[in-house]
Amino acid sequence: MPKAAIVADKLTKWFGEGEARTCAVKEASFEAYWGEMLYIVGPSGSGKTTLLSMISGILRPNSGSVAVDGRDLWSLSDDELADFRLKTIGFVFQDYHLFPRLTTGENVAIPLILQKRSWDEALGAAARCLEVVGLADKAQLPPTKLSGGEQQRVAIARAIVHQPEILVFDEPTASLDGETGRKIVSFVKGHILTAERCIVMVTHDSRIFEYSDRIMGMEDGRITGFERETAYEA
Amino acid sequence: MKQLLILAYRLLVSDKGKYTALLVGTTFSVFLIVQMTSTFAGILTKASATVINVGASIWVMDPAATNTVLSSIPMPDYVLDAVRSIDGVKYAVPLYSGAALVKLRDGTYQPVTVIGLDDASLFGRPELLEGNIDDIFAENGFIVVKDEEFPKLENPKLGMEFELNDHRGVIVGIAKVSTGALYGTPTLYTTYNRAIQYIPSMRFTVSYILVEPKADSDIAYIKEEVARLGYLALTNKEFQSGISNYLKYKTGIGTNTLLMTVISFLVGLSISGQTFYTFIIENLEQFGALKAMGAKGRELVIVILFQAGFTAIVGYGLGIGLSTLLISLAKLRLPEYASRVTYTNLGLAFLLVLVIASASGYAGVRRVLKIEPFDIFRG
Numbered sequence: 280m281p282k283a284a285i286v287a288d289k290l291t292k293w294f295g296e297g298e299a300r301t302c303a304v305k306e307a308s309f310e311a312y313w314g315e316m317l318y319i320v321g322p323s324g325s326g327k328t329t330l331l332s333m334i335s336g337i338l339r340p341n342s343g344s345v346a347v348d349g350r351d352l353w354s355l356s357d358d359e360l361a362d363f364r365l366k367t368i369g370f371v372f373q374d375y376h377l378f379p380r381l382t383t384g385e386n387v388a389i390p391l392i393l394q395k396r397s398w399d400e401a402l403g404a405a406a407r408c409l410e411v412v413g414l415a416d417k418a419q420l421p422p423t424k425l426s427g428g429e430q431q432r433v434a435i436a437r438a439i440v441h442q443p444e445i446l447v448f449d450e451p452t453a454s455l456d457g458e459t460g461r462k463i464v465s466f467v468k469g470h471i472l473t474a475e476r477c478i479v480m481v482t483h484d485s486r487i488f489e490y491s492d493r494i495m496g497m498e499d500g501r502i503t504g505f506e507r508e509t510a511y512e513a
Numbered sequence: 514m515k516q517l518l519i520l521a522y523r524l525l526v527s528d529k530g531k532y533t534a535l536l537v538g539t540t541f542s543v544f545l546i547v548q549m550t551s552t553f554a555g556i557l558t559k560a561s562a563t564v565i566n567v568g569a570s571i572w573v574m575d576p577a578a579t580n581t582v583l584s585s586i587p588m589p590d591y592v593l594d595a596v597r598s599i600d601g602v603k604y605a606v607p608l609y610s611g612a613a614l615v616k617l618r619d620g621t622y623q624p625v626t627v628i629g630l631d632d633a634s635l636f637g638r639p640e641l642l643e644g645n646i647d648d649i650f651a652e653n654g655f656i657v658v659k660d661e662e663f664p665k666l667e668n669p670k671l672g673m674e675f676e677l678n679d680h681r682g683v684i685v686g687i688a689k690v691s692t693g694a695l696y697g698t699p700t701l702y703t704t705y706n707r708a709i710q711y712i713p714s715m716r717f718t719v720s721y722i723l724v725e726p727k728a729d730s731d732i733a734y735i736k737e738e739v740a741r742l743g744y745l746a747l748t749n750k751e752f753q754s755g756i757s758n759y760l761k762y763k764t765g766i767g768t769n770t771l772l773m774t775v776i777s778f779l780v781g782l783s784i785s786g787q788t789f790y791t792f793i794i795e796n797l798e799q800f801g802a803l804k805a806m807g808a809k810g811r812e813l814v815i816v817i818l819f820q821a822g823f824t825a826i827v828g829y830g831l832g833i834g835l836s837t838l839l840i841s842l843a844k845l846r847l848p849e850y851a852s853r854v855t856y857t858n859l860g861l862a863f864l865l866v867l868v869i870a871s872a873s874g875y876a877g878v879r880r881v882l883k884i885e886p887f888d889i890f891r892g
Contacts, residue, residue, distance in 0.1 A: 328890050337805055337886045358809060365807025372889060376802035380527035385520075392516045393808050401516070449890055 283346075284445060284477035285311040290333050290343035292326075303329040305500040306343065313444075314474040316467070316490065319481045320506075321497035327481040328449060330497065334479065335368050335447045336360045347445065365393055369438030373450040375430050377422040383433050384409065384418035390441040401440075408436040411470060428459035435463070439471055446471065448480040457486050464490045514815070521816040524796065525823065531795075534788040535824045536831065539869060542781020543832020543862050544839075546774055550858040551840060553770040555851035559695035560760055561753040563610060563628065566690040567637035569723035571735060572752045573605070576745040580759040585610055587717035592744060596722050599738045601731025606631035609708040610720040612698070615666060616676040623665050625677070626700045629708025629720075636723055639702060644671050644686030649704060656686035658700040660693040661847060677701075680711045695851065778865045785828070786873045789821060793877035797884055805886035813881050821874035829866045833859065 287309050293302040304326040311317045311334075319327045332338035334345050336352050345352040347367060355363060364370075369390075377386045384405045391401035409415050412432040414425075422430050431451060438446055448467075452460030464480075464487040472478055480491070488494060496503040526532050558565070560581060564572065573596055575586035596605045609629025614622045630637055630649075638646060639658060648654050655677070657669050669675070673684045682701075694700055703711075709718040724746065726732050732748060739746035747755060761767030793800070800813055836854065843850045 329887075332887045332890050337890065361804075361807045361809045363807075364805065368807075370802070370805055372802060372805075374798070376798050376889060378524060378796070378799050381523060385523060389520070389803065390806055392520050393803065393806060393812070395514075395516055398516055398519050 281312040281314065283310040284313045284315075284348060285334050285479070286346040287330075287334055288344045288346075290330065290340045290345065292329050292333060292338065292340050302500050304333070304340075307497075307500075307502050308343075309495060309502060311477050311479055313477050314472070315492045316472050316478040316480065318488065318491040318494040319479065319497060320483055320488075320494055321503075322483065325497040326500040327483075327497050329500075331447055331449060331479060331481050335370070335445070336364050365390065366441065367443050367445055369441070369443040369446040371431075371434045371438045371446065371448040371451050373453050375422070375434040377430060377433060377437075379421060379423045381421065382419050383414065383422055383425065386422060386433060387418075387436045387440050389437060394441060404440050405436070408440045409433070411439070412436045412466070427454050428463060431455060431459075431463050432466075435467065435471065444476055446476065446478045448478065448482075450482055450484075451480065452482065452484045452487055460484060460487055461490075517812055517816060518819050521819040522823065524816070525792075525820045528792065531788055531792045532824070535785055535792070536828050538781050538784030538788060539825055539828025539866060540831040540835060541784070542777055542869065543829050543866055544835045545777030545780065546862045546865055547833060547836040547854065547858055548839070548852075549770055549773045549777060550861060551836065551852045551854045553766065554855050554858055555853040556695060556766065557757045557760060558692060558853050559851050561756045562690070562692040562694045563626075564749060564752050564756070565692045566639065567608065567628075567723065569608075569637060569749065570726060571724035571732065571746050571748055573722035573724060573739050573744055573746045574720075576743075580763070581756055585720035587715050588719045588722070588744065589717045590719060592742060593719055593722050595742055596724060596735075596739060599735055601727050601734050603725045603727045604634070604636075605722050605724045606634055606636045607705055607719040608637065608721040608723050609705050609712075609718065611708065611712050611714070613678045613701075613712050615682075615699075615701075617667055624698050625666070626694060626696070626698050627677075627708050627712060628700065628702050629705040630702060631723075632704045632706050635704075639688035639690050642687045642689050644684075646686065648685035649702070651683070651685055653681045653683045654685040654703065654707075655682045656688050656702040657684050658690055658702070659687050660690065660700070662694070662697060662699040666699045678711050678713070682711075774861075774865075778869070781866070782869045782872060785824070785869050786876065789824070789873035790876045790880075792820075793817065793880055797880060798889060800881045801884040801886055801889040804884065805889050810882055814878050817877045817881060818874045821870040821877070824873075825866045825870035829863060832862065832866075 287307055289306045289308050290304055291306055292304045293300050295301055307330055319330060321327050329338060333340045339353060384402055387405035387408055388401035391404055406418055409418050412435055414429060414432055417425060422433055451463060455463065468490045494506040496506055575588060578584055578586040593605060593607055596602060611627050613625055613627050615625050616622055635646065642659060649656055657666060669684045671684055675682045724735060726735055736746040803813065840852045
């Protein structure tokens with residue numbers, strides 16, 4: 280039985296108060312394992328992104344708990360949570376959120392800069408990560424000079440530069456054409472995912488489902504089940 | 514911390530358009546503030562030119578005559594004797610200050626300021642560039658000050674004769690003074706007795722009594738005794754301050770300068786504040802992403818305040834440099850250009866630029882602290 284990287288237990292999150300209150304996630308419980316690429320899929324408004332935010336230490340749930348590698352996430356203070364995210368989580372956002380005026384290398388180096396590593400060390404690590412994602416020759420260019428697929432790869436390089444154990448992807452192929460999207464996810468599966476790493480990806484792009492280890496469905500804030508059971512579930 | 518500051522610096526300067534606009538706003542604001550306040554400081558200094566140039570420790574005058582040196586109210590001679598008899602007075606001499614008309618060779622008249630120095634001591638005499646100070650006692654002898662107004666007397670040379678209030682005058686010396694006069698009239702020095710002889714005056718003739726105390730500790734007593742006589746004794750600094758206060762508060766010059774300084778500040782605040790705010794808004798999502806990745810709120814505050822502060826300091830330096838350059842260029846053409854950069858001007862400009870930076874930074878910090886990392890996920 281593989282070891283669980285993330286254990287979510289009865290996570291519930293609502294927004295608003297009184298009649299305006301809407302429940303985004305209702306008592307969601309699941310586990311994600313080391314060495315696994317878990318997809319969270321579902322229609323818009325089903326609570327995928329809210330759930331992703333709660334398990335990555337960004338959004339505090341109203342009830343329930345999240346344990347990452349056995350550590351209760353939401354018992355941490357705000358500063359501890361920030362440190363946790365900085366060291367343990369790598370984020371790939373839907374719109375990349377790269378700094379357009381910095382070079383690609385500097386963008387990738389940001390997590391290490393936030394970890395107070397020296398500028399040279401951070402840029403060196405960024406260059407190595409850009410090499411991993413096949414963009415070694417683009418380090419000095421601003422992200423605006425790159426294509427959508429290349430920007431996504433820069434975002435991935437930024438997410439892995441500090442060697443986090445958990446990677447969270449939010450709709451990574453939403454802005455890409457089908458071919459590029461498949462290439463990116465295939466690359467992630469082949470080069471980024473390791474036995475010591477867990478990747479959780481929110482998507483509703485069925486073209487990349489083939490690369491997942493498991494697919495967790497969501498609807499109306501509830502987990503509806505796992506569409507693809509892996510050996511872990513067997 | 515250093516890494517964060519480098520990141521802040523890179524984020525700031527890599528957006529060349531915004532950074533230039535920020536610098537232009539701050540620089541322009543500092544330039545205007547320094548220019549206005551320096552001109553005002555120059556005017557204040559020049560208004561006290563005679564007080565500075567004569568250099569007496571204590572000036573005794575009519576209590577109603579503290580506005581400018583030229584607005585003196587003559588005092589009777591007995592006051593001079595009374596002041597001389599006060600304990601603690603080392604010596605006291607009369608000074609005449611008045612205006613006269615010089616008839617130029619082409620027949621036109623040029624107003625001049627005439628300073629009459631005590632015949633016995635010539636206390637307050639200027640430093641001579643040409644001529645001999647003893648010649649001031651020669652018949653009709655006058656010393657002319659070579660300042661910006663000097664050409665108005667047709668660039669007089671030693672021995673040149675002129676007509677002053679229908680009296681013959683002869684230039685026996687050309688002098689320089691440390692501070693040029695404000696009012697645009699050439700200055701002539703002569704003896705006290707010749708001045709009151711040549712220039713129509715009231716029954717009383719002593720414009721000021723210049724006093725040197727035996728010791729600084731005697732000044733308070735001298736002032737008390739002079740007050741007992743019904744007159745006013747001011748130290749050099751107090752007299753300069755009185756003249757400055759008159760210009761500041763009773764002529765409108767101070768109000769105009771203050772208004773222009775405030776407008777300059779507001780121009781800088783609006784340009785820099787608006788540009789910096791736009792800069793933050795344009796990078797807001799990236800700041801949110803930094804927060805999501807693990808940057809703490811206080812670290813982002815440091816980034817923003819550093820950016821605002823860095824812009825302010827660079828803009829301040831450029832503004833000061835630009836002001837200094839312009840003043841220097843102006844002084845090449847007009848040596849007596851009334852502008853003086855003081856530490857107070859620089860301090861005021863620095864204070865105002867800090868306010869601009871703080872206001873700009875505050876608006877940015879508020880927006881960045883408000884953004885939730887979850888908003889970045891939600892788009």
